[in-house]
Amino acid sequence: MAEFTFELNDDQKQVRDWLNGFAKDVMRPAAAEWDEREETPWPVIQEAAKVGIYSLDFYAQQFFDPTGLGIPMALEELFWGDAGIGLSIVGTGLAAVGVLANGTEEQIGTWIPQMYGDADDVKVAAFCSSEPDAGSDVGAMRTRAVYDEAKDEWVLNGTKTWATNGGIANVHVVVAVVDAEIGSKGHASFIVPPNTPGLSQGQKFKKHGIRASHTAEVVLENVRVPGHCLLGGKDKLDERLARARERAATSGGERVKNAAMATFEASRPAVGAMAVGTARAAYEVALDYAKTRSQFGRPIIDNQGIAFQLADMRTQIDAARLLVWRASWMAAAGKPFDSAEGSMSKLYASETAKKVTAQAVQILGGNGYTREYPVERMHRDAAIYTIFEGTSEIQRLVIARTLSGMPIR
Numbered sequence: 001m002a003e004f005t006f007e008l009n010d011d012q013k014q015v016r017d018w019l020n021g022f023a024k025d026v027m028r029p030a031a032a033e034w035d036e037r038e039e040t041p042w043p044v045i046q047e048a049a050k051v052g053i054y055s056l057d058f059y060a061q062q063f064f065d066p067t068g069l070g071i072p073m074a075l076e077e078l079f080w081g082d083a084g085i086g087l088s089i090v091g092t093g094l095a096a097v098g099v100l101a102n103g104t105e106e107q108i109g110t111w112i113p114q115m116y117g118d119a120d121d122v123k124v125a126a127f128c129s130s131e132p133d134a135g136s137d138v139g140a141m142r143t144r145a146v147y148d149e150a151k152d153e154w155v156l157n158g159t160k161t162w163a164t165n166g167g168i169a170n171v172h173v174v175v176a177v178v179d180a181e182i183g184s185k186g187h188a189s190f191i192v193p194p195n196t197p198g199l200s201q202g203q204k205f206k207k208h209g210i211r212a213s214h215t216a217e218v219v220l221e222n223v224r225v226p227g228h229c230l231l232g233g234k235d236k237l238d239e240r241l242a243r244a245r246e247r248a249a250t251s252g253g254e255r256v257k258n259a260a261m262a263t264f265e266a267s268r269p270a271v272g273a274m275a276v277g278t279a280r281a282a283y284e285v286a287l288d289y290a291k292t293r294s295q296f297g298r299p300i301i302d303n304q305g306i307a308f309q310l311a312d313m314r315t316q317i318d319a320a321r322l323l324v325w326r327a328s329w330m331a332a333a334g335k336p337f338d339s340a341e342g343s344m345s346k347l348y349a350s351e352t353a354k355k356v357t358a359q360a361v362q363i364l365g366g367n368g369y370t371r372e373y374p375v376e377r378m379h380r381d382a383a384i385y386t387i388f389e390g391t392s393e394i395q396r397l398v399i400a401r402t403l404s405g406m407p408i409r
């Protein structure tokens with residue numbers, strides 16, 4: 001009979017403890033400062049690069065962990081350290097995954113090293129998909145990529161928004177429309193190399209939380225990139241477009257749209273793991289506080305009203321982690337998300353993080369409401385998880401559609 005265990009193996013425990021040490025000793029002491037500064041914490045990223053946490057190799061190793069738990073375990077620890085700095089460290093990964101998923105071997109080998117740089121000269125990368133009028137509705141994307149055959153160049157025009165590391169990235173990965181007739185199947189991804197004319201940073205957003213992570217608009221004005229910057233190459237794109245056009249003509253647009261949604265589904269447990277990290281961090285502060293803060297002559301945890309909240313918080317965090325691990329294990333084992341398990345894990349973990357961090361603020365009373373204690377920041381940070389990589393409403397839509405097979409709106 002196949003072995004079944006919830007225990008991490010020795011290698012995984014070693015990596016987890018190492019990351020936990022970095023999160024505790026390097027990220028946590030820097031968290032409040034970079035949150036206040038609302039700037040990319042370059043020295044911390046550099047430190048992460050020096051010890052090997054900020055590198056493609058590290059994430060590739062975790063990705064290829066056959067149990068599927070390498071990535072969620074790593075993300076939980078880093079985001080337990082701090083969500084804003086955590087996103088600054090792993091944000092480049094979004095763009096790297098875009099290249100790994102769609103690029104040729106040559107593109108992977110050329111661009112990913114330029115995304116990370118090295119410990120002496122760290123770089124970041126940005127993945128630019130969202131637009132002012134195309135957030136949840138990816139199909140409404142307007143940024144166009146037009147092929148200039150004479151020069152073998154693609155010309156990109158449009159405005160991207162909410163791009164993590166947008167404008168400060170060495171390499172931008174930009175999703176653009178190449179065929180507007182077939183919805184999101186008519187999209188393609190392009191590398192915009194360092195210092196390409198026409199790409200500029202628009203507004204940098206002042207945010208509620210994860211303030212150490214840079215988020216900005218990216219404006220593309222006649223940005224010309226060489227033909228080899230189309231991820232996957234022109235032949236593959238032409239084949240894919242021909243197939244999609246044929247399918248759209250025979251089975252209607254809905255099926256085309258659903259296939260795209262299935263792709264997003266796969267990356268969602270990673271955000272769930274980040275949310276678990278933030279929730280666990282806030283819960284631990286609250287538990288400690290409840291045991292040491294006395295009112296009416298006894299620790300506040302002596303009141304069921306507080307103790308039961310902590311019991312629920314911990315139960316929900318563990319449940320969230322199990323959903324994230326299930327989805328991650330399924331993805332690694334090549335099992336399809338027939339019941340939208342990826343979306344379930346992201347939905348539950350992100351809502352849990354929002355709830356648990358709010359409860360932590362309440363348990364710390366007045367102190368919870370100040371920046372003297374980290375739960376105030378964690379509560380602000382947690383709000384992002386129900387928004388990016390598909391809002392909670394979109395997760396519910398995906399789950400409901402998957403379960404029912406109906407085009408629920």
Ligand SMILES: Cc1cc2nc3c(=O)[nH]c(=O)nc-3n(C[C@H](O)[C@H](O)[C@H](O)COP(=O)(O)OP(=O)(O)OC[C@H]3O[C@@H](n4cnc5c(N)ncnc54)[C@H](O)[C@@H]3O)c2cc1C
Nearest residue numbers: 127128129130135136162163164215387388389390391393
């Ligand atoms: C800090 C941050 C970092 C980000 N990083 C990136 C990045 O690196 N790259 C990138 O491309 N994008 C990024 N995003 C964008 C993010 O993915 C979008 O914000 C998200 O997809 C939601 O889009 P929107 O903000 O336009 O909201 P909208 O789509 O306008 O949604 C507004 C509200 O309407 C609800 N809603 C929309 N449609 C439906 C529906 N059919 N049914 C029910 N409710 C609905 C939503 O759930 C939400 O509550 C980032 C966003 C933030 C805030």
